[in-house]
Amino acid sequence: MTYELNPVKVAQLLIKSTQQLDNATLSALANARQNALKRQSAQASVLALTPTSGHFSVGWTNRLIPHSATSWVAAGLLVAILIAGTSYWQHVQEQQIDDTDVAILTSDLPIDVFVN
Amino acid sequence: MCTPAELSQFLCNVERRAFKHAVFAVHDDHTALDIVQDSMLKLAEKYGAKPAEELPMLFQRILQNTIRDHYRRQKVRSSWITLFSALQPKHDDEEIDLLDVLEDSNNNTSPLVPDDSLQQKQIIALVEQALGKLPLRQREAFLLRYWEGMDTTETAEVMGCTEGSVKTHCSRAVHALAAALKAKGVELP
Numbered sequence: 614m615t616y617e618l619n620p621v622k623v624a625q626l627l628i629k630s631t632q633q634l635d636n637a638t639l640s641a642l643a644n645a646r647q648n649a650l651k652r653q654s655a656q657a658s659v660l661a662l663t664p665t666s667g668h669f670s671v672g673w674t675n676r677l678i679p680h681s682a683t684s685w686v687a688a689g690l691l692v693a694i695l696i697a698g699t700s701y702w703q704h705v706q707e708q709q710i711d712d713t714d715v716a717i718l719t720s721d722l723p724i725d726v727f728v729n
Numbered sequence: 730m731c732t733p734a735e736l737s738q739f740l741c742n743v744e745r746r747a748f749k750h751a752v753f754a755v756h757d758d759h760t761a762l763d764i765v766q767d768s769m770l771k772l773a774e775k776y777g778a779k780p781a782e783e784l785p786m787l788f789q790r791i792l793q794n795t796i797r798d799h800y801r802r803q804k805v806r807s808s809w810i811t812l813f814s815a816l817q818p819k820h821d822d823e824e825i826d827l828l829d830v831l832e833d834s835n836n837n838t839s840p841l842v843p844d845d846s847l848q849q850k851q852i853i854a855l856v857e858q859a860l861g862k863l864p865l866r867q868r869e870a871f872l873l874r875y876w877e878g879m880d881t882t883e884t885a886e887v888m889g890c891t892e893g894s895v896k897t898h899c900s901r902a903v904h905a906l907a908a909a910l911k912a913k914g915v916e917l918p
Contacts, residue, residue, distance in 0.1 A: 617907070618903055618904075618906055618907035618910065618917070619917065620871065620874075620875040620899075620903055621875065622917040623856055623860075623875065623906065623917065624875045624876045626849075626852065626853050626856050626917070627746075627749065627853075627856070627857075627860075627876055628876075629849070629853060630749065630853045630857060631745035631746060631748075631749055632745075633850070633853075634745060634748070638748065638758065638762070639745075641762050641766075642744040642745065642748060642762070642765065643744075644766075645744070645762070645765055645766035645769050645770075646737065646740045646741065646744060646769060648766065648769070648770060649736075649740060649766075649769035649770050649772065649773035650733055650736060650737055650740075650773065652770050652773040652774045652777070653733060653736055653773035653774070653777035654733060656773070656774050656777055656778075
């Protein structure tokens with residue numbers, strides 16, 4: 614024979630057990646609550662200072678703008694690498710064109726040019 | 730958006746139950762307090778701007794995830810401890826306490842009869858012990874459904890599973906609790 618358990622009675626007992634928590638625990642919980650409330654107000658003030666909050670497209674542009682010194686340095690490095698890469702690629706292209714021009718002028722074109 | 734007063738009221742209402750949820754899961758008061766504090770901070774920081782009626786579901790989800798994160802960290806930590814403890818010499822004989830094995834066959838005094846409040850405390854302790862021994866998912870489902878008063882859909886959403894799974898977990902939890910309490914001779918008043 615199985616013993617029928619009423620979950621509501623278990624819940625009632627658990628409620629009683631929460632009323633028997635010791636003062637140290639209650640105080641720790643109250644501290645945790647106060648810390649959380651401080652965090653909420655801090656977060657709210659940050660949101661209030663952000664002019665683009667709540668607007669999707671402007672919000673995304675806002676995310677793309679670096680907000681810290683590290684982000685600025687990283688963005689600067691990225692831009693420098695891009696510029697250096699592009700100028701190197703252009704230099705190589707110009708060099709190849711120059712070599713071809715010289716070869717055409719001196720009639721010294723390699724055989725590959727005439728194949729195909 | 731919920732006001733600081735609404736958030737404060739919500740946290741005040743839920744904090745004791747949240748603490749108990751965490752205690753059942755981790756069996757340690759200090760760790761449970763840390764988990765509740767982390768959950769409160771996450772709720773306030775990430776969802777402090779949500780409407781007040783959404784807070785219970787969000788908080789329960791955060792709490793359950795924080796408990797699971799604790800389990801994961803504990804698992805990693807215990808695997809390292811196991812690895813290092815295997816390298817150390819064992820001293821099993823030092824851990825035996827003679828009082829644990831001492832028999833007192835001549836003691837015929839009857840045990841003290843508890844009064845009602847003490848008896849209730851003992852019953853609560855046994856119920857909590859039985860709850861603490863339930864598998865994680867069963868306990869989550871049971872507490873969310875019957876203690877937090879969530880319906881099956883809400884419980885399923887918090888637990889990240891189907892409503893059918895919630896019903897199965899709840900049913901198994903009730904049967905397991907009934908069996909555990911019956912084995913201890915406890916009948917709920």
